[in-house]
Amino acid sequence: MSSTSTDLAAAGAIDAVKIYGEEDTEVRALDGVTVSFERGRFTAIMGPSGSGKSTLMHCLAGLDTLSSGRVFIADTYLDTLSESQLTEMRRDRIGFVFQAFNLIPTLSALENITLPMDLAGRKPDESWLDQVVDILGLRPRLTHRPSELSGGQQQRVAVARALATQPQIVFADEPTGNLDSRSGVDLLEFMRHAVDSLGQTIVMVTHDPTAAAHADRVVFLADGQIRDEMIEPTAERVLDLMKQLGD
Amino acid sequence: MLRVALKDILARKRRLVTTGLAILLGIAFLSGTQMLSQTLKGSISGIFDYAYDSYDAVIRSPKEQDLGFGQKLRVPVDAEVVEKVRRVSGVRAASGIVESSTAKLIGSNGKVYGSSFGPPTIVYNWQSDPRLTSGSLTDGRGPKSNDEMVLDFASAADAGLRVGDRVKVASQEGTREFTLVGLVGIGPDGKTSPGATTLIFPTEVAQELARIPGQFNYVVAAADPGLDQITLASAIAGALPDVQVVTGEQFKAENVNAIGQIVDILLTFVSVFGYIALFVAAFIIYNTFSILIAQRTRETALLRAVGARRSQILFANVIEAIIVGALASLLGLLLGTGLASVLRSVVSNIFSMATTQAVPTASNVLYALGVGISVTVISSFVPSLRASRVPPIAALSEATVDRANLSMGRVVWGSGVLIIGSGLAVVGFMDLGPNPLLTFGAGAALVLIAVSLILAPVIIGPFFGAIGRLSPWRGSIVSRLSRANAVRNPRRTASTAAALTIGVTLVTLIAIVANSIKASVDTAATEALNADFIVGVGTFSLGSGLPESTVKSIKALDSVAVASPMRFGPVRITDAYGAKHAAEGSSGSSDGSTGSFGAAVGGPRGQDVLVAGVDPQTIFDVLNFGKLQGSKRDFVDGTIAVEESVAKKRNWRIGDEVPLYFAETGEQKVRVAVIYPNNVGSSAFFLPISTFKANMLKVFNLDFLLSVKVADGYSDSTVRTELERQVKDLPEVTVQDIRQYIDSQTAPFDTFLAIIYALLMLAVIIALIGIANTLSLSVLERTRELGLLRAVGMSAKQLRRSIFAESLLIAVFGTGIGLALGVVFSAAVSTVIAAENPDVFTYTVPVGSLAIIVIGALVSGVVAAIVPAWRAARMQVLQAVAAL
Numbered sequence A: 001m002s003s004t005s006t007d008l009a010a011a012g013a014i015d016a017v018k019i020y021g022e023e024d025t026e027v028r029a030l031d032g033v034t035v036s037f038e039r040g041r042f043t044a045i046m047g048p049s050g051s052g053k054s055t056l057m058h059c060l061a062g063l064d065t066l067s068s069g070r071v072f073i074a075d076t077y078l079d080t081l082s083e084s085q086l087t088e089m090r091r092d093r094i095g096f097v098f099q100a101f102n103l104i105p106t107l108s109a110l111e112n113i114t115l116p117m118d119l120a121g122r123k124p125d126e127s128w129l130d131q132v133v134d135i136l137g138l139r140p141r142l143t144h145r146p147s148e149l150s151g152g153q154q155q156r157v158a159v160a161r162a163l164a165t166q167p168q169i170v171f172a173d174e175p176t177g178n179l180d181s182r183s184g185v186d187l188l189e190f191m192r193h194a195v196d197s198l199g200q201t202i203v204m205v206t207h208d209p210t211a212a213a214h215a216d217r218v219v220f221l222a223d224g225q226i227r228d229e230m231i232e233p234t235a236e237r238v239l240d241l242m243k244q245l246g247d
Numbered sequence B: 001m002l003r004v005a006l007k008d009i010l011a012r013k014r015r016l017v018t019t020g021l022a023i024l025l026g027i028a029f030l031s032g033t034q035m036l037s038q039t040l041k042g043s044i045s046g047i048f049d050y051a052y053d054s055y056d057a058v059i060r061s062p063k064e065q066d067l068g069f070g071q072k073l074r075v076p077v078d079a080e081v082v083e084k085v086r087r088v089s090g091v092r093a094a095s096g097i098v099e100s101s102t103a104k105l106i107g108s109n110g111k112v113y114g115s116s117f118g119p120p121t122i123v124y125n126w127q128s129d130p131r132l133t134s135g136s137l138t139d140g141r142g143p144k145s146n147d148e149m150v151l152d153f154a155s156a157a158d159a160g161l162r163v164g165d166r167v168k169v170a171s172q173e174g175t176r177e178f179t180l181v182g183l184v185g186i187g188p189d190g191k192t193s194p195g196a197t198t199l200i201f202p203t204e205v206a207q208e209l210a211r212i213p214g215q216f217n218y219v220v221a222a223a224d225p226g227l228d229q230i231t232l233a234s235a236i237a238g239a240l241p242d243v244q245v246v247t248g249e250q251f252k253a254e255n256v257n258a259i260g261q262i263v264d265i266l267l268t269f270v271s272v273f274g275y276i277a278l279f280v281a282a283f284i285i286y287n288t289f290s291i292l293i294a295q296r297t298r299e300t301a302l303l304r305a306v307g308a309r310r311s312q313i314l315f316a317n318v319i320e321a322i323i324v325g326a327l328a329s330l331l332g333l334l335l336g337t338g339l340a341s342v343l344r345s346v347v348s349n350i351f352s353m354a355t356t357q358a359v360p361t362a363s364n365v366l367y368a369l370g371v372g373i374s375v376t377v378i379s380s381f382v383p384s385l386r387a388s389r390v391p392p393i394a395a396l397s398e399a400t401v402d403r404a405n406l407s408m409g410r411v412v413w414g415s416g417v418l419i420i421g422s423g424l425a426v427v428g429f430m431d432l433g434p435n436p437l438l439t440f441g442a443g444a445a446l447v448l449i450a451v452s453l454i455l456a457p458v459i460i461g462p463f464f465g466a467i468g469r470l471s472p473w474r475g476s477i478v479s480r481l482s483r484a485n486a487v488r489n490p491r492r493t494a495s496t497a498a499a500l501t502i503g504v505t506l507v508t509l510i511a512i513v514a515n516s517i518k519a520s521v522d523t524a525a526t527e528a529l530n531a532d533f534i535v536g537v538g539t540f541s542l543g544s545g546l547p548e549s550t551v552k553s554i555k556a557l558d559s560v561a562v563a564s565p566m567r568f569g570p571v572r573i574t575d576a577y578g579a580k581h582a583a584e585g586s587s588g589s590s591d592g593s594t595g596s597f598g599a600a601v602g603g604p605r606g607q608d609v610l611v612a613g614v615d616p617q618t619i620f621d622v623l624n625f626g627k628l629q630g631s632k633r634d635f636v637d638g639t640i641a642v643e644e645s646v647a648k649k650r651n652w653r654i655g656d657e658v659p660l661y662f663a664e665t666g667e668q669k670v671r672v673a674v675i676y677p678n679n680v681g682s683s684a685f686f687l688p689i690s691t692f693k694a695n696m697l698k699v700f701n702l703d704f705l706l707s708v709k710v711a712d713g714y715s716d717s718t719v720r721t722e723l724e725r726q727v728k729d730l731p732e733v734t735v736q737d738i739r740q741y742i743d744s745q746t747a748p749f750d751t752f753l754a755i756i757y758a759l760l761m762l763a764v765i766i767a768l769i770g771i772a773n774t775l776s777l778s779v780l781e782r783t784r785e786l787g788l789l790r791a792v793g794m795s796a797k798q799l800r801r802s803i804f805a806e807s808l809l810i811a812v813f814g815t816g817i818g819l820a821l822g823v824v825f826s827a828a829v830s831t832v833i834a835a836e837n838p839d840v841f842t843y844t845v846p847v848g849s850l851a852i853i854v855i856g857a858l859v860s861g862v863v864a865a866i867v868p869a870w871r872a873a874r875m876q877v878l879q880a881v882a883a884l
């Protein structure tokens, strides 16, 4: 990997291999993935079920470790970090949105959003927080518990939490998977907005070509390997490519 | 369904371990004490079998005096009875026996050998007739002259004495020296230790030491060959009309029973703590099953959806409880057997007596299984019932937390249970109803259940809210999370805390009451005692006291203004009140057992009390009785002085004639001469020494203590030195100033408290297991949540801290309620005690002890969180997240 691309990249993987199980039950979830994600861009990762998308996201976000190869966030290789440094990295420099169950049920929406800052013992940047809350339309719901929110609202709170710390990169694993199309589109438009006007870097896994069309670039994964990629995707082109790859 | 239950147990075995552990510990404790009691009784009966083996009949006086705890003292018989027995046909041999605990061996360090917790010391007379000896010499020979003695081999070895040594023996007449000429043991080969320090003297010496010159405690006879014990006993009874004759077998049985009763009393006391532990365990089981059942709501709903009936769900859960209960009980029994074996060898060592290995009997097994299974099934029944009510539709909903219903209804019926419980406790405590102790226990249990299970969930929210506002860390996310977690499931938190609440309630109650009693005794004694020194024997034991010569010479000292003696003895008060409150088995009639012949046991029904014998001339100088009714000049021979509260209860007035029964002289009427208001300790009944002497058995006729007032012009220290010189040959006697004396009187409270605290530790340990268990289960339940927290950047340390904080909160809650309940209970108990002892009892709260209790409880709360916190922090972030 050239030094220039490292400079531009917000995160990436080099020759990433992740093996689950032993010997005969061995699964190569990642089989030599080299990829980088540029700053201030919205990247989508697509691929058939079991192709290793979640595994890649988890390893990039420091939630899991590789069997071999390296991953980095900005100028830091994650394998050089201790457990507590890794925790701080997740807390301060990475945002993560899961497909479901993103919120702590005992905390209010606002407390969930500011959770990483509270854990760090830092005051949130109020103006930034206001901006995020308003764009996501969460203002009237801030004091509610997760159980009092709709699925779409819950996902928006999760995205707000991921963005509230102004992390270097946000990973979202099928954030719209559990949402109806209307809520899904709202969420995607917000992420688009965060990238365009706030300069956020976002990497998102999705199965939905229309969702992928919101991204600047789509990376295709199959059997743990990068198969293809597409700049400025549209839903039709993505669908076509998926059909090609499926054959 | 059985298969489902079994699969569930296997799948959740880790989670059920703690439930099992709680039961296991309780059962181990209970069956351990049971088996210990069995082995001890077995060993004791073995000893008596050997010791009294050659006796076919025992001839004794029908008159006896009750000493309490099933201990009785009999009037001795004259020596001529031996001759009379010998002449009865069928008697092969007869001999008089002196058996008394009125002397002590003095060890080489000059102190009395043995402790008050150790084996008793018993004086016997030497039996030369081989047909009536109960053991054999293991070394040396029998005593021939009056300065020779024989000792049991175990005590000799323990005290480092050998045949030929000079041995000192302390008695009421001072210290005497003997030459040790032989060692004995019991059993066919003399190899068995008698379990008591046995001192054997020639008959005359033994009689002197036992204070029955020319008499025997009883006479034993051996039958001609072929003659059975019953025929022999009835023949002797026919020939000697004034005595009571029992068969050898009956005699053994009586002795075994008497000691068995003490063993029973002790072990019943200890078992109470086992039941308390099981009660705590019940809370934990309730809790664990509630959590497990809540966690598998969806699974249960699925079973219902595919056609399982409610009864089948209930059945599966009950089966699960039975299996867990049975396994835990059996393991508990095993541990109990081990416990009994260890304790047995400790006892064996202390009493240097051979005991048999503790083996569980069929009844032990049944008991353990019965109690263990019932406790498990009963305490898991409500959760099981709840499980059977899960609707099939729950299969579709998100896994639920079991939500407490915190409605008004809960407050109402919680208060109802609370009132019923308090009512029962009061009834039990006032000694009403058929079984006051059980009524009180049930009432107290209901109060605890009402407060800590039904009402506590309602106050948990506000309680933790208040803590949150007061806490210095209120703002931190870790503290907020732990508080939120503690209140998210109020019922669970409440029942977890309840286990600790029970322990803290009991400890607080006992600490306050004991401290109040101790302080009251101290105050009362300080007010009552008007002397400068007390010369006396540390603890009351039969036949120990001051020799008459010593009393005389102390009285004669110039430096002593007053030396007022006091002695104690048992008497039965046979007035109407006494007859009504007579102890079980104190009815005068013969017990009607098959082995007893001749004169029936005499004595009417009555209440056995300890009376003091005092010198009417001086007692009012050294004891502050308060404002007397009646005149102290009327306190003469044939009268009694009695405390006002007692007089009121018995309806005695000045001039009344009241009946007292003495074994020695039968029922005597004494006139009430003085009624005094102050509780002066020691006894509520005072007789002039002349009356005491005339009626009481000789063995009690011995001054137990001497209250000394220093004469004008002498300093305390000179008097002390003089007094000490007077008693230097009396190793049991000490000279104490008033402060020392009062401290020595209240010291046993501390020992008693220490023992109770140690026994309560079991319940507290089980409570801690409960907290740890609930936390572990909650951590498992919250796996996803914890994973999420870690994913967004919570450090392992923060996670651990939040679990510690949660545990601490639960502990604070449990301790707080326990402290409150303990104070309320202690106030109630104190009110009753104060009503019975007006003006004496003062309610005193030992702030220091309570602070220690609170700190201890809180620290244990943190300790309980160690394992769950460690487990939670160790969880792999991704695994936790993937638990989706």
Ligand SMILES: Nc1ncnc2c1ncn2[C@@H]1O[C@H](COP(=O)(O)OP(=O)(O)OP(=O)(O)O)[C@@H](O)[C@H]1O
Residues within 6 Å of the ligand: A020, A021, A027, A028, A029, A047, A048, A049, A050, A051, A052, A053, A054, A055, A056
């Ligand atoms: N903990 C694990 N143990 C064993 N194998 C695993 C584990 N996690 C994932 N795998 C395997 O690794 C491969 C990649 O899984 P991954 O979850 O990354 O797929 P994915 O692309 O996210 O699929 P989906 O679109 O269904 O979410 C799969 O074959 C999966 O079975």
Ligand SMILES: [Mg+2]
Residues within 6 Å of the ligand: A053, A054, A055, A173
């Ligand atoms: Mg996935």
